[in-house]
Amino acid sequence: MQKIMKSKISKFIIGAFVLAATTGSCTKSFEEINTDPDAFEEVPPTNLLANVLRNTGESFGGDIDGYGTFAGYIVKIQYLDYMAGLTPTNNTYGNRWAACYYNITQLNELLAITEETADIDKNVRYVARIWQYYMWSYLLDGWGDIPYSEAQQGAKELGSIVRPKYDKQEDIYPSILEGLKVLADEMAEDPGTDAVGDGDFIYEGNMGKWQKFCNALRLRIAMRISGVAPDLAKSTIEEICADPMAYPLLKTNEENCYLTYPGAAPYWEPWYTTGYTGDRRVDNFGMADIFIDHLNETADPRIAKVANVAADGQYRGFQNGAAATPPDLRDISFIGDKYMKDAVGFTPFYKSCETFYMLAEAALLGYNVGMTAQEAYEQAVRLSMQDNQIPEAAITTYLAGAGMWDGTKERIWWDMWVALFKENFEAWNLYRRTGIPSTNYPSLNSVYGDAHNDQPFRLPYPNNEFLYNAENVNSAAANVADFVWGEQLWWDQRTGVY
Numbered sequence: 001m002q003k004i005m006k007s008k009i010s011k012f013i014i015g016a017f018v019l020a021a022t023t024g025s026c027t028k029s030f031e032e033i034n035t036d037p038d039a040f041e042e043v044p045p046t047n048l049l050a051n052v053l054r055n056t057g058e059s060f061g062g063d064i065d066g067y068g069t070f071a072g073y074i075v076k077i078q079y080l081d082y083m084a085g086l087t088p089t090n091n092t093y094g095n096r097w098a099a100c101y102y103n104i105t106q107l108n109e110l111l112a113i114t115e116e117t118a119d120i121d122k123n124v125r126y127v128a129r130i131w132q133y134y135m136w137s138y139l140l141d142g143w144g145d146i147p148y149s150e151a152q153q154g155a156k157e158l159g160s161i162v163r164p165k166y167d168k169q170e171d172i173y174p175s176i177l178e179g180l181k182v183l184a185d186e187m188a189e190d191p192g193t194d195a196v197g198d199g200d201f202i203y204e205g206n207m208g209k210w211q212k213f214c215n216a217l218r219l220r221i222a223m224r225i226s227g228v229a230p231d232l233a234k235s236t237i238e239e240i241c242a243d244p245m246a247y248p249l250l251k252t253n254e255e256n257c258y259l260t261y262p263g264a265a266p267y268w269e270p271w272y273t274t275g276y277t278g279d280r281r282v283d284n285f286g287m288a289d290i291f292i293d294h295l296n297e298t299a300d301p302r303i304a305k306v307a308n309v310a311a312d313g314q315y316r317g318f319q320n321g322a323a324a325t326p327p328d329l330r331d332i333s334f335i336g337d338k339y340m341k342d343a344v345g346f347t348p349f350y351k352s353c354e355t356f357y358m359l360a361e362a363a364l365l366g367y368n369v370g371m372t373a374q375e376a377y378e379q380a381v382r383l384s385m386q387d388n389q390i391p392e393a394a395i396t397t398y399l400a401g402a403g404m405w406d407g408t409k410e411r412i413w414w415d416m417w418v419a420l421f422k423e424n425f426e427a428w429n430l431y432r433r434t435g436i437p438s439t440n441y442p443s444l445n446s447v448y449g450d451a452h453n454d455q456p457f458r459l460p461y462p463n464n465e466f467l468y469n470a471e472n473v474n475s476a477a478a479n480v481a482d483f484v485w486g487e488q489l490w491w492d493q494r495t496g497v498y
Contacts, residue, residue: 045124046197048110052103052131053201057259059099060138061347062270063424064285064335066092070455071420071427072440073306075320077286077332082321083446086460086484094462097143100135105152107132122192123207126183127200130214133180134349137221140169140176141429142459144489145476147469148172163469166476169490173225177236180218187211188246202259202349212250213257215240216350219249223358224433226365227493237362241369250352253387257350261343269345271422276341286332290439292317295418298402301394302385306421307333321443338388339422348423351387356380357416364409374405377412384419410436432457432492448482454497456484 068074069081085092107128114121139146148171150164188211196205203209218236226233240247250257261269268277275285287307292315295303303315310316311330318332326332334340359369360376369376381403385395399405403415413436420427431440442455460483465473479487485498 042113043109044197045110045114045121045128046199048106048199049124049127049131049196050199050201052106052128053199053259055099055103055106056131056135056349057201057261057347058270059096060425061259062274064271064274067424067428069288069320071417071424071431072288072290072437072455073421073424073427074285074291074335075288075318076284077318077329078283078325080321080325080445081443083443083448086456086482088460088463088466088483090463093142093459094464097139097459097462098464100139101151104132104135107135108152121194122190123194123205123210124196126187126192126207126214127196127210129179129183130210130217133176133183133214133217136172136176137217138425140172141224141425141489143461144169144458146172147472148175163472166472170228173221173490174229174232177218177221177232180214180221181236181239184211184214184218184247187214202257208248209250209255212248212255213350215247216250216257216355218247219355219358220350223361224429225491226362227433228491230365234365234367237358238368241359241362241367244370249355250350251355252352253383256348256352256387258346258348260346263342263344268343270347271335271340272343272345275335276343283329285335286318286326286329287315287335289317289319290437290441292333294414294437294439299398300403300418301390301398302388302418302421304336305338305388305390306336306418308336309333319444320441321445323445351384351419351423353380353383353387353419354416354426356383357412357419360412361409364407364412373407373412377405377415380412380419381415384415409434428455431455432489432494435494451482452485452498454485457486457488457492457497458484460484 065074065076065081069076075081088094090098110128111125114125118125136148145166145168147164148167150159150161153159153161153164187207191207196207203213219240222233222236240249261267263269265277292303292307294300295306296315307315310333311328315333316331318326339345356376357380359371360373360380362369363371363373363376378399381399382395385398405411413430413434417427417430417437420430431437440455442452446452458480461473461477477483488494488497
């Protein structure tokens with residue numbers, strides 16, 4: 001499998017270079033001479049899909065600190081984090097903004113070249129549309145107000161809009177849910193027969209799993225806005241749960257939306273690349289004190305997977321933004337081998353256990369989801385434990401002990417926080433929506449001093465927006481303080497944070 005995927009990725013990269021060579025010319029004769037008659041005149045849809053999925057994994061899968069720190073999982077232990085990098089830039093978070101819009105644009109191209117054959121290319125178009133909605137949701141959850149209705153209309157035939165306005169989050173989320181419902185209905189009523197092709201690095205053309213991922217995104221977004229748009233959230237979730245044949249969900253670990261890697265140079269999993277080929281596993285990334293403390297206090301068996309023991313055989317975390325490094329870096333637990341020491345590894349976009357954590361919360365809210373909150377919670381815990389190769393006896397002990405169902409949303413959220421490890425962006429979303437982990441805190445020696453008592457509320461808008469779309473971005477950021485604080489996102493209803 002690794003060799004096959006390596007071959008696939010290499011083929012797509014080579015194809016991209018060939019295409020570039022055949023389209024970048026100065027004179028007609030030069031173009032004729034340098035055009036390979038065997039090269040693609042048009043990129044195959046599956047190649048475009050492959051490029052987007054690869055780019056998503058590389059752009060978002062490499063985060064170790066950043067979101068990992070915002071979520072309370074990981075801290076720097078040598079080059080200590082004082083939050084100085086949370087400013088407008090075209091690198092780091094700016095790259096991820098650009099990657100989202102790039103991916104959406106590439107998928108628009110896929111849809112454009114298959115427009116005339118839409119009845120034949122249904123499945124690859126379904127996948128492209130699903131991933132576009134995932135990209136939009138990522139932008140919304142990261143930045144809040146974003147260019148949406150006027151985005152990607154810079155071409156003359158599309159309106160020559162090079163400075164798109166920023167739309168409000170509260171307007172975009174319902175639009176995305178509506179689009180996903182249309183897509184879910186189409187997939188249920190009119191499944192395609194075409195093969196997605198080798199470019200599907202996630203589900204390898206299994207459209208049943210893509211259909212489930214589509215509905216899982218609906219569930220995630222509906223739960224995200226449940227505190228501010230309860231009617232829409234309730235109707236969306238109950239519709240999904242009322243008709244599992246039409247709206248199936250991801251419910252097993254075999255269905256997890258994971259991007260895995262070839263595991264051979266240079267196509268290593270991003271955390272492995274940073275930690276082992278980049279040799280940063282020991283000298284920079286340690287486990288956060290609040291994460292290790294929680295796992296120790298609850299005797300959570302997943303600790304042996306998410307973390308390695310320190311030199312003395314104990315699990316020990318470190319403070320976020322401490323004044324000085326630990327005397328010996330080996331006194332701190334590093335990231336567990338399952339998550340970092342695996343060249344094949346995985347970048348998670350959705351874990352099936354999330355489905356049941358959210359259904360448990362929905363049941364507590366009084367939604368009709370076809371199962372009790374306790375049933376959903378316990379299934380979520382089991383899936384998370386099993387995904388971490390925890391023995392059944394240890395799962396039973398945990399559910400009878402600190403992990404026992406107690407009828408509260410907090411019990412759901414604390415366990416979901418543990419389960420989301422490595423899916424750090426989604427864990428940060430959980431924290432901002434629920435306030436769990438309640439022990440979370442920003443860098444102790446932040447360059448902002450005491451101006452802020454919480455992790456960032458959002459990501460900083462890229463510097464290019466301030467350079468080339470200044471009026472619109474400045475309007476969107478009018479109530480933002482120090483680039484990432486100030487006004488909270490629409491669905492972040494916490495109080496007492498600043």
